[in-house]
Amino acid sequence: MSQPIGELNPPVRLMLTPGPSSMDPRVYRAMATPIVGHMDPWFKGCMEDTQVLMRQIFQTENRITMPLSASGSGGIEASLVNTLEEGDEAIICVNGWFSDRMAEIAGRTPATVTRVESPYGTTVDPEEVRKAGKGRKIKIIGLAQGETSSGVLTQLAAFREVADELGALLIVDTVASLAAVPLHIDNERVDICFSGTQKAISAPPGMSPITVSPKAEEVFRNRKTKVQSWYFDLTTAMNYWGKDRLYHHTPPISLIFGLREAMRLTMEEGLENRWERHRQNQLALIAGLEAMGLELLVKAPAERLPTVTAVMIPNGIDDVKVRNQLLDEFNIEIAGGLGPLKAKIWRIGLMGYCSQKANVLLFLGAFEKVLLDQGYRVGSGAGVGAAVQIYTNVGAAAVAGR
Numbered sequence: 001m002s003q004p005i006g007e008l009n010p011p012v013r014l015m016l017t018p019g020p021s022s023m024d025p026r027v028y029r030a031m032a033t034p035i036v037g038h039m040d041p042w043f044k045g046c047m048e049d050t051q052v053l054m055r056q057i058f059q060t061e062n063r064i065t066m067p068l069s070a071s072g073s074g075g076i077e078a079s080l081v082n083t084l085e086e087g088d089e090a091i092i093c094v095n096g097w098f099s100d101r102m103a104e105i106a107g108r109t110p111a112t113v114t115r116v117e118s119p120y121g122t123t124v125d126p127e128e129v130r131k132a133g134k135g136r137k138i139k140i141i142g143l144a145q146g147e148t149s150s151g152v153l154t155q156l157a158a159f160r161e162v163a164d165e166l167g168a169l170l171i172v173d174t175v176a177s178l179a180a181v182p183l184h185i186d187n188e189r190v191d192i193c194f195s196g197t198q199k200a201i202s203a204p205p206g207m208s209p210i211t212v213s214p215k216a217e218e219v220f221r222n223r224k225t226k227v228q229s230w231y232f233d234l235t236t237a238m239n240y241w242g243k244d245r246l247y248h249h250t251p252p253i254s255l256i257f258g259l260r261e262a263m264r265l266t267m268e269e270g271l272e273n274r275w276e277r278h279r280q281n282q283l284a285l286i287a288g289l290e291a292m293g294l295e296l297l298v299k300a301p302a303e304r305l306p307t308v309t310a311v312m313i314p315n316g317i318d319d320v321k322v323r324n325q326l327l328d329e330f331n332i333e334i335a336g337g338l339g340p341l342k343a344k345i346w347r348i349g350l351m352g353y354c355s356q357k358a359n360v361l362l363f364l365g366a367f368e369k370v371l372l373d374q375g376y377r378v379g380s381g382a383g384v385g386a387a388v389q390i391y392t393n394v395g396a397a398a399v400a401g402r
């Protein structure tokens, strides 16, 4: 006879990964409240709150703004299947694992897809996109603002310019960057933007906030064919999230409770403060890593994504052994590399609730201990010392500026 299954009792980890991030206790509390029906009049108000907060975080007035009942990858899928039809042409900027996924998904639509690539750890050159689109009728340009596989941040302005020249919609993946990196959907004229709840918003995994400009809505209206995916057809999904509140599918109510609370906390902190917090904590982390003699994958500081820091694994040090020891001895999870960067880099996430001074200092101390055990020579306290320097200088600068 088999043993009865025990009570669910997961370990309490510090998730310094590129998602999911640890959550504020208030978000767990919101998720533990009783569910209500998805057509309950009270829930309609809760949906309204969720959309108000989401528009604030995206900095948009877009009517179509809602959480898709799907992880971040669902946001990629929805953006592409709603825009692309037979005969359309798409350009996808591919500089890592997730932008590659965007190209893969676009390739499964009837549209013709051109990939404009650059190596992992770098940004795509907008000039290459201009060249690729020259003399062609391009429907969309897609890219990732934050490429999580390599820790690269892409500035959007030059791509918006090229999209304007080509008459294309601009579709931006902000799964790893929303609420951590400056973004103004309306001012920057991003046509479709999607994110994930489990990264810098620090809500539970499983939803994808998405927003659609009036111009992209127009493109939806002018489609010749129905969207191939019923579930991800944004026009009909919006009949539920819009003023009619017509049943479309049963949304993950408890996850929406968690998301509402996580976004409320985001706006309580303030977007600017949150962006600055992510920047400062990454600067301290980087100072620590460099003081330990480690090298970053992304060389240009302006191209470093504040939520994910990619650090080269030193020669002779075992990727998996280091990560396992961090997990076993300190309950800290970090990530390895994906695709061509497998076993070449570690990725340290400081996303949302995880981006805290205390976590940076704890991680650097724990990392030093593990690296020493694994045979890497590092000066005692070097990483923590350098990070403390950053924090005290910032503190001093803030006092002086007062």
Ligand SMILES: *Cc1c(COP(=O)(O)O)cnc(C)c1O
Pocket: 018, 019, 071, 072, 073, 074, 098, 144, 146, 147, 148, 173, 174, 175, 176, 196, 206
């Ligand atoms: C995590 C991530 C995704 C995928 O999100 P899932 O929630 O895992 O489906 C897509 N794009 C980027 C940039 C990401 O960081």
